[in-house]
Amino acid sequence: MNLILLLEEDFTSANRVRLSGRRREHVIEVHRAKVDDELTVGRLNGPMGKGRITRLDSECLEMEVLLDAPPPSKLPLTLILALPRPKVLNRVIASATSLGVSSIHLVNAWRVEKAYWNSPRLQPENLWTQRVLGLEQAKDTVLPDLHLHRLLRPFAEDTLPALIQDTLPLIAHPGAPSACPRAIERPVTLAVGPEGGFIEGEVSMFERTGFQPVSMGERILRVETAVAALIARLF
Amino acid sequence: MNLILLLEEDFTSANRVRLSGRRREHVIEVHRAKVDDELTVGRLNGPMGKGRITRLDSECLEMEVLLDAPPPSKLPLTLILALPRPKVLNRVIASATSLGVSSIHLVNAWRVEKAYWNSPRLQPENLWTQRVLGLEQAKDTVLPDLHLHRLLRPFAEDTLPALIQDTLPLIAHPGAPSACPRAIERPVTLAVGPEGGFIEGEVSMFERTGFQPVSMGERILRVETAVAALIARLF
Numbered sequence: 001m002n003l004i005l006l007l008e009e010d011f012t013s014a015n016r017v018r019l020s021g022r023r024r025e026h027v028i029e030v031h032r033a034k035v036d037d038e039l040t041v042g043r044l045n046g047p048m049g050k051g052r053i054t055r056l057d058s059e060c061l062e063m064e065v066l067l068d069a070p071p072p073s074k075l076p077l078t079l080i081l082a083l084p085r086p087k088v089l090n091r092v093i094a095s096a097t098s099l100g101v102s103s104i105h106l107v108n109a110w111r112v113e114k115a116y117w118n119s120p121r122l123q124p125e126n127l128w129t130q131r132v133l134g135l136e137q138a139k140d141t142v143l144p145d146l147h148l149h150r151l152l153r154p155f156a157e158d159t160l161p162a163l164i165q166d167t168l169p170l171i172a173h174p175g176a177p178s179a180c181p182r183a184i185e186r187p188v189t190l191a192v193g194p195e196g197g198f199i200e201g202e203v204s205m206f207e208r209t210g211f212q213p214v215s216m217g218e219r220i221l222r223v224e225t226a227v228a229a230l231i232a233r234l235f
Numbered sequence: 236m237n238l239i240l241l242l243e244e245d246f247t248s249a250n251r252v253r254l255s256g257r258r259r260e261h262v263i264e265v266h267r268a269k270v271d272d273e274l275t276v277g278r279l280n281g282p283m284g285k286g287r288i289t290r291l292d293s294e295c296l297e298m299e300v301l302l303d304a305p306p307p308s309k310l311p312l313t314l315i316l317a318l319p320r321p322k323v324l325n326r327v328i329a330s331a332t333s334l335g336v337s338s339i340h341l342v343n344a345w346r347v348e349k350a351y352w353n354s355p356r357l358q359p360e361n362l363w364t365q366r367v368l369g370l371e372q373a374k375d376t377v378l379p380d381l382h383l384h385r386l387l388r389p390f391a392e393d394t395l396p397a398l399i400q401d402t403l404p405l406i407a408h409p410g411a412p413s414a415c416p417r418a419i420e421r422p423v424t425l426a427v428g429p430e431g432g433f434i435e436g437e438v439s440m441f442e443r444t445g446f447q448p449v450s451m452g453e454r455i456l457r458v459e460t461a462v463a464a465l466i467a468r469l470f
Contacts, residue, residue, distance in 0.1 A: 094457075
């Protein structure tokens with residue numbers, strides 16, 4: 001937790017907050033902070049700054065905060081991600097958020113096991129928490145939006161055309177003849193398949209919508225590694 | 236497992252192998268393969284090719300193999316990594332291996348908790364297994380070498396100078412004024428700190444040896460995300 005994210009309900013006045021639970025425990029156990037110490041804080045979807053601890057005990061953490069800095073810019077990137085298996089989902093969401101992705105769409109694909117869609121990790125609370133963990137890691141405050149699409153074809157036909165407007169639409173596809181471009185100066189929509197990849201029919205569907213298949217070389221990477229590597233290369 | 240890695244002892248003749256255990260189970264449960272199916276295989280530190288299943292049952296998996304292709308090139312990259320916490324260690328080793336790192340040095344640092352050095356995950360068997368998982372993921376056969384250095388200063392003074400010879404030595408340091416370079420055409424030695432980063436004295440020690448601090452921007456990434464992002468940007 002490199003930044004403590006403050007929510008609307010934490011504020012007891014314009015510049016005072018009171019926290020309990022996970023954040024209070026983290027400040028005690030990991031930061032080993034004490035009264036008068038300063039911590040990096042930020043208001044959810046708002047400015048960042050410093051919080052000076054005015055009370056820290058078994059009940060709550062109180063701080064006087066000064067929020068005077070803008071959060072870091074987001075990457076102009078919409079990530080379309082075939083729903084990863086539950087074990088990996090949390091890490092990918094947090095990691096993509098920490099990298100600064102603006103928007104995440106979790107979609108179905110042939111090689112996504114049906115059972116993944118019933119995972120409790122798809123509950124809104126968990127998807128919110130994983131994004132918050134990513135923001136706290138990266139020192140950011142702006143929550144990327146996140147959408148679930150249980151049917152790929154309607155998503156591709158009805159939602160994609162508007163989504164990719166004014167962006168460069170790329171689909172990561174190991175073995176594609178074009179190399180993933182570097183240091184793009186414009187917005188990108190990037191589709192990443194499940195373990196095992198999108199099937200050919202899915203790749204064709206994305207291509208018909210305007211997506212270009214690109215590859216990172218002959219190595220096949222796990223989804224989490226691929227997402228970080230692709231984003232680092234694109235921006 | 237996108238490639239089944241074959242060991243010396245798997246070979247019953249020049250072109251026949253017999254496997255049991257994890258690999259046999261994976262081929263049954265995940266690949267759902269049957270006799271006469273072909274699988275991608277490779278000989279540890281040797282060539283890759285195809286294996287045709289000649290027997291697959293509760294006891295063993297037998298294949299007739301044709302190994303006629305070279306493994307993918309390694310990246311000319313030596314990765315120096317402050318020992319991550321055990322929970323993260325396995326994933327980072329497998330991920331770095333899948334990305335094609337040639338050589339990994341796990342080192343101590345001020346912010347590495349002493350207890351991490353007693354983790355059973357540092358046993359040679361586990362460190363070997365994690366690299367094998369990375370190779371199987373990436374379709375590679377060449378095991379990166381891996382070294383442990385429990386003392387940072389002797390490593391920096393005695394080992395580093397020879398290690399970085401004829402390479403570009405970089406240390407990832409959030410907030411460094413220089414941006415991490417892109418698409419480097421020469422060998423690189425890259426040092427990545429622990430969660431919380433190297434302390435200033437450690438960065439200075441690396442700098443005295445010739446390392447240049449570089450940053451990926453103002454966002455602070457988890458070690459696993461940072462390693463993938465740095466490597467993708469460098470090569």
